[in-house]
Amino acid sequence: GAVVSQHPSRVICKSGTSVKIECRSLDFQATTMFWYRQFPKKSLMLMATSNEGSKATYEQGVEKDKFLINHASLTLSTLTVTSAHPEDSSFYICSARGIRLYGYTFGSGTRLTVV
Amino acid sequence: SQQGEEDPQALSIQEGENATMNCSYKTSINNLQWYRQNSGRGLVHLILIRSNEREKHSGRLRVTLDTSKKSSSLLITASRAADTASYFCATEGTYKYIFGTGTRLKVLA
Numbered sequence: 021g022a023v024v025s026q027h028p029s030r031v032i033c034k035s036g037t038s039v040k041i042e043c044r045s046l047d048f049q050a051t052t053m054f055w056y057r058q059f060p061k062k063s064l065m066l067m068a069t070s071n072e073g074s075k076a077t078y079e080q081g082v083e084k085d086k087f088l089i090n091h092a093s094l095t096l097s098t099l100t101v102t103s104a105h106p107e108d109s110s111f112y113i114c115s116a117r118g119i120r121l122y123g124y125t126f127g128s129g130t131r132l133t134v135v
Numbered sequence: 136s137q138q139g140e141e142d143p144q145a146l147s148i149q150e151g152e153n154a155t156m157n158c159s160y161k162t163s164i165n166n167l168q169w170y171r172q173n174s175g176r177g178l179v180h181l182i183l184i185r186s187n188e189r190e191k192h193s194g195r196l197r198v199t200l201d202t203s204k205k206s207s208s209l210l211i212t213a214s215r216a217a218d219t220a221s222y223f224c225a226t227e228g229t230y231k232y233i234f235g236t237g238t239r240l241k242v243l244a
Binding site: 061063069113115124127128129131 | 170175177227234235
């Protein structure tokens, strides 16, 4: 079946630094990838939708300069949290939709802790 | 808010009992999925029900969908302690999934 690999699974970084999270579709081409954020004991909030080769579409309230999304190929999308602050600490999950697949496949998530 | 609502927010039952969770959403959908999430982990896909389906079964899971009421329910029969987790519904509308607020299920042994 379709597999999405997300890396790293955990990351701790210092305030002010940037962190990159990768989301790869391993056995299918992902035309669209989605990035979600989840606070403790809360639901997943859609941050942005990225289509290969075009700019990401951000949900209302999500800072595009803060959360840079790049979808340069059909198998890779990256989320970069720039100038991270403790309030950016969260669980980030990506999902991908394939060209000939029905439904979406989720990555295993990245727990970001900013200290 | 785009999010769907789930109720109850939290549910605590004894092992062997059935657990029912409900999800309501706001817009027309193509399909609805239910996911499970153990604490601090990623999502596990449980079941997908299309907008033209009314009921679906998978093992101890039973999902219903009422598009006229914009609601779905997830029933877990004969619950086990290992079913303890958060359960989310996610609706696919226009090319993206929106998650419900989730139900935290605790099954007591």
